Amino acid sequence: MNRRYILPLVTFIIICLIWDVVVRANGWSVQVFPGPLVAINSVWELITNGTLFKHTVASLYRVTAGFYLAALIGIPLGMILGRIKVIKDAFNPLIQFLRPISPLAWIPLAVIWLGIGDPPAIFLIFMSCFFTLLVSTMIAVESISPIYFQVAANFGFSRYEVITKIVIPAVIPEIVTSLRLTVAIAWLVVVAAEMIAVQSGLGYLILDSRNALRMDYVMVGMITIGAIGLLLDYIMLRLARVDCAFWGSLK
Template identity: 50%
Template sequence: MMKDAIRRWTQPDRVLPILTIAVLIALWEWTVREFAISPNMLPPPSQVAAALWELSVSGVLFHYIIASLFRVTWGYFLAVATAIPIGLFLGLWPLGRAIFNPIIQFLRPISPLAWIPLAILWLGIGDRPAIFLIFLAVFFPMLVSVMGSVAGIKVTYLRIAQNFGLKGYRLYTKVILPAALPEIVTGLRITLGTAWLVIVAAEMIAVKSGLGYLIIDARNSLRMDQVMGGMVVIGIIGLGLDYMIRGLENLPSVRWKQMRK
């Protein structure tokens, strides 16, 4: 078992990214020191690491990470839980798509950040406006993705289902949802990245905690090492979230389209 683990972690697709990151960090450190760049302009990685350690020891970093993940989790899952059922329903209802699609396409391009003034006016300051902005960022792209995937299901599948007497709930669970699942998972991955992007921007304005607030607060205090540290943490968590959601793509029920090619 140990040999298998070592073999997996010594594969080129795992080693090369780590080496690339290490080289970039070393180059970053060397550039700052060689050209005597002011830490107020670009702090070196060693100073950023020290700032992150300082934030970790004080407990601030952990508190802000939890705050950001809390808002993303609520906004994301509320949007997904709403968008997927509506998208499955409208995907098989051409008249419904004709009625609601213009409204959806009108609201979808509006940046969630443009809703910040209204979100604060309606919901005040705190978690609720941030969750609302995450909901908007995820709901419309997810809805369009699900509608498109369902509308694109081959008519052959539906006719075969009708021949077997599948209707209503059984039709959705046995045919429509499995057929649309690969595209739905892709939409989940894309919208999760969007949610993480938006929450950081929203926290810079609408709340008093979170990684976005950490960056703004550090900037106001001229602590550029903490600003860069916050950016590093945001990138690491975003990478972890993407890696987590990519695990769904390996499920047999999701990979069936790829296995058919």
């Protein structure tokens, strides 16, 4: 164990101790502000009865579906927009108009259009990732050095080769970075999305526990969200170190 792991652990323990002391000193009831021991106990309780696992899987499913959909549509579209000036000129104002609208503003329409259940939640996550991925891919493609395209022309690349040998590898580092940012946004939005139209997921767990005045369960929801967020970021960070993205960190 080196300092990189010990130091955060120490910080974490100190925060928990302060939390415990504050709760005990003020004598807050469990319904208002549960202490760390109660929270940890509840985490264990929800793990053993399977509730936490069920809700986590439901949330992860929605995030994955919405996020993949946004990546599969947003990245190729961003490449087209970045390469073909006419299409960019036609669509860019519309994109910039839609982009600042919070995905949460789509909630009423999402529910009316798609009913309740998974579809509106997936739609909201899609909306939260799509524009960021689209715009960052577009900018990344536009900023590829023109020299590489001249090399491509000089060596007689076909259109397909230009895409596979120049455009895609050139933008992979930027795309990995924006995937890392958007997966965090998706994880933020899923909680809000699950508070409206579904009966499962970590957002639902939090809302339902609030209605039952179980603040310890609310905290379990928050702790799980935080832990999974940390894990997702770690995975995305590892992704930036794969061979084909690594050259970007040395630019």
